[in-house]
Amino acid sequence: MSVLEALPMSRKQIRSVVESTGKISCWEGAIRSGKTIASLLKWLMFVAQAPSTGELAIIGKTSQTIHRNLFLPMQDPALFGEIAAHVHYTPGAPTATILGRLVHIIGANDAKSEPKIRGMTLCGAYVDEVTLVPQVFFEQLLGRMSVRGAQLFCTTNPDNPAHWFMRDWLSQVGTKPIRRFSFTIDDNPFLDPEYVRDIKAMHEGLFYRRFILGEWVAAEGAIYDAWDRDRHIVTALPKAGIHRWISLGVDYGTKNPFHAVLLGLGADRKLYAAADWRYDSRQHKRQLTDAEYSQRMRSWLGDVPGIGPVRPQFVTVDPSAASFSTQLRRDKLTPTAAKNDVMDGIRTVSSLLAANKLLVHASCKDLITEIGGYSWDDQAALRGEERPIKVADHGVDALRYAIFTTRALWQRQLALAA
Incomplete structure (x- = not known):
């Protein structure tokens, strides 16, 4: 043979x-x-x-x-x-x-x-x-x-x-x-038919055409095209509670907004963007120092509205924010450099939304606005490049950091090949 x-x-x-x-x-x-x-x-x-x-x-x-x-x-x-x-x-x-x-x-x-x-x-x-x-x-x-x-x-x-x-x-x-x-x-x-059905259901739009149908298609339009406000926004966390506070994703900004998103794994085996904290220096007409950002963020974690004190397992910080990470270490809050593989991170978040495994609390108003408007850069696509338009993306970046960097912690519990 x-x-x-x-x-x-x-x-x-x-x-x-x-x-x-x-x-x-x-x-x-x-x-x-x-x-x-x-x-x-x-x-x-x-x-x-x-x-x-x-x-x-x-x-x-x-x-x-x-x-x-x-x-x-x-x-x-x-x-x-x-x-x-x-x-x-x-x-x-x-x-x-x-x-x-x-x-x-x-x-x-x-x-x-x-x-x-x-x-x-x-x-x-x-x-x-x-x-x-x-x-x-x-x-x-x-x-x-x-x-x-x-x-x-x-x-x-x-x-x-x-x-x-x-x-x-x-x-x-x-x-x-x-x-x-x-x-x-x-x-x-040789694939299990149930697995094929599940993995097809976990992809939408661009990623479905590429990773399921095998088509070479350009990125265009909304990035998170599976996003549905009626399906993905919740007004309460699961009754059985949050099993584990996995991470706090942080997109650092001085002139641009600073945005932190708290991610939890629910007892219902779903991920929750449960709360967020944002500071926009343009709105407040004052830039904060690293020490001030650290103090205010830690104070917020000490009593998250509607949740209480939270100590996330990881604080995943924008990898370019070296000075802020240094400040967090001084303040005894150990940061982890976020994995910034943009396309892989976007695909992971997209798969979670398509499978209805990621929900966002209604209090995260700026994050919700950004998810719906997050779009591909058409001009970059014409050059063979794939990247999001760098506008109003601070919350979605923080969410991506929180999710993609810690996927080894939640993938098995969600039974999702993200």
Whole structure:
């Protein structure tokens, strides 16, 4: 029995493995559609027969994402059988051993990563989420693959149709040496039908079209298009109470408003933006110092209106607000630098709203106004960039900090793959 016959794979996955014989092969499309498993099988088959001259490399946004997205599946006997025992990697290490071959592990999260591969002569490379890799890095990578028979394998979820990878590569199939294999979530017959229904229900608008249908569509219009005032605004917290005060998200501002949002996990397994505190120096015609912000915020936490004293598990602060974080440490309130992965954070909040797992208390008036008006920057989209319009976004940023930075604390309780 061949490896292809032994593994649980769809005909579409098998065809992509067989046909990925060109210089560059890309598996793209919906989440959980089977593209990663198919591409990893092809990678393992390539490594087993790769040219003896030249080096091998796996590239991703960070070594952590490489371990999570690639090595955990490759080391799973349920997926790759006996092959899994021949994949050796220590998380964070610069190299791995796959089927006896040394493989370099390279994080490429910004343009400064490009020098990491200078001087290398590659016979094979695998790129996880290629649209997150800087263009200059990708071009340098291709230039390093000079060994006869060298191949590059990559995966990605859909992005903006003006993204450089779509513009310069995926749309050039037939004129450039690239093979494109596209998948939707329905192309994976091994998923539990209930899971498929749930994950479809957790996405709306842009994210549904990209991560469920596998379409390359531009971000436009409202960011949180699942937001429904009648459904998501509550006038009371759950009767069973808040099980855990997870975090206080803080978007720091001096000339711009300072906004803090208190996030709790309800006993009903939903997240609640339960209260917020905001100071707008323009309205008050006076800027506060870091010490004053700290004092007033801590005083508010000492007696949150309608709730009482709260000590959140985390205070997730705008990562650019270093001086304010220093002040909080002086005041014995230990801050955590918020994870500011904007698109991932927006997607997480969007999924929560779509699944009706995030509710906002009616007292958070400024936050409520911002959620409804939070929109994509159309001009940036034309340039292949995706970013929100930087207007009236202080509360939504604070909410995103509070939610995305602490997702490991609430994901399991909400049973949500956000």
